[in-house]
Amino acid sequence: MAEDLTIIHTADKTAQYQSLIPQIEALITGEEDLVANLANISAALKEQFNWFWVGFYMVKNNELVLGPFQGPVACTRIAKGKGVCGAAWQQAETLIVPDVDEFPGHIACSSLSRSEIVLPLFHNDEVVGVLDVDSEHVAHFDETDALYLVQIINLLRF
Numbered sequence: 001m002a003e004d005l006t007i008i009h010t011a012d013k014t015a016q017y018q019s020l021i022p023q024i025e026a027l028i029t030g031e032e033d034l035v036a037n038l039a040n041i042s043a044a045l046k047e048q049f050n051w052f053w054v055g056f057y058m059v060k061n062n063e064l065v066l067g068p069f070q071g072p073v074a075c076t077r078i079a080k081g082k083g084v085c086g087a088a089w090q091q092a093e094t095l096i097v098p099d100v101d102e103f104p105g106h107i108a109c110s111s112l113s114r115s116e117i118v119l120p121l122f123h124n125d126e127v128v129g130v131l132d133v134d135s136e137h138v139a140h141f142d143e144t145d146a147l148y149l150v151q152i153i154n155l156l157r158f
Helices: 013-028 034-049 083-091 143-153
Strands: 053-060 063-070 077-079 095-097 115-123 126-135
Touching: 013 034, 013 143, 034 053, 034 063, 034 143, 063 083, 063 126, 077 083, 083 095, 083 115, 083 126, 095 143, 115 143, 126 143
Parallel strands: none
Antiparallel strands: 053 063, 053 126, 063 077, 095 115, 115 126
C-alpha cells in the first residue's frame, strides 16, 4: 500500500506540525509493528522538516540501541547518562541542546550536527527509548518542537 504525505512549505513551524500530526496518526493507526511505526515517523519528520538526522534509540540490555532513523549513519549503542540521548534517558525528560559543542560529554556521531532535541519514550512510566533529532544549525530546536514532538511520540503504542 502506498502512503503519501502532504508536505507544506511554510516558515510557520506550528502549522507544519499541525498538518503533519494527523497524517502520522493515520499512517500508524492499525499498524501493530513498532519498528514499522518508528520507521514511518522518522521518514515523515525527515520529509517535512529536512532535519540532518531523525530517529529512535531503544533501551535493550541497559543501553540505547539504534533503531529506525533517517540520515547519515549513526552511533549504534549509547550508555545510560552518556551524551544527549543517554542523559535524556537517565533524566527521563526532554533535552533541548542549542549547541552540542557546549554539552558536556556530547557524543559526536557526526561533526555536522550542531543542535539537538531528545525526547524520552515512556511505557508504564519507564523510559523504553528516545526520539533523537539533530540539526546542522545552532539553536534550531525550541519548546514548539518539544510540544509537538511529544504529541507525535504519544501516538505510539508499545
